[in-house]
Amino acid sequence: MGDKTDVMQGTLALMVLKTLDVLGPLHGWGIARRIEQISGDLLSLNQGTLYPLLLRLEQEGSIDSDWGASENNRRARYYRLTKTGRKQLQSEVREWQQTTEIMARFLAARAEEL
Template identity: 75%
Template sequence: MLRVGNPIGDMKEKTDVLQGTLALMVLKTLDVLGSLHGYGIARRIEQISGDLLTVNQGTLYPVLLKLEQEGSIASEWGASENNRKARFYRLTRDGRKQLRAETRGWEQTAAIIGRFFAVKAEDLE
């Protein structure tokens, strides 16, 4: 089980990488679903990753802030399904570009790693 923990803990380097992954998940979620509030994003990530990824939902908010400061997403106030005031996030043009670039990078990495896993010992002889 993968656990994304407190970002200011001692395992800073590791969480940085994981936070990057989390950011990518946020971007993809918003790409697919359009405008969404924080809870919705968290639920969606949970649903898709199933039980493989348990996120402390609170961890999401610093990531959202970082993405917003970078200009990848934008936010505005709106009303949630139970008619409460909620903050809705949506992808910006910059964010879409970033998502495309990172998707490509991720696919390449996955392909390379996949090829390494496919190789058997006799293939190298």
């Protein structure tokens, strides 16, 4: 696991929101799985930590949750994006793109340009 990256503070929330935006209502395991898949197993995620985050997002009103039946007919809690959550996602995505762009330019700069 040595070359796996820890999740950066604050980015996990954005990943969760994006996942729900793309896949629609999903249970916790599904979200965790999806994040790992997309990150190409580069991320080391303690899956348990996802749940306090989900709770926080729910309390903030970005997502909503309800019990439902899972694929193998078990009870699972499904999370879905709310209207507020969608707005939040858009603004956070914008911020993130800005940040990465700045970082990218910064890292690409050569000595003479600085």
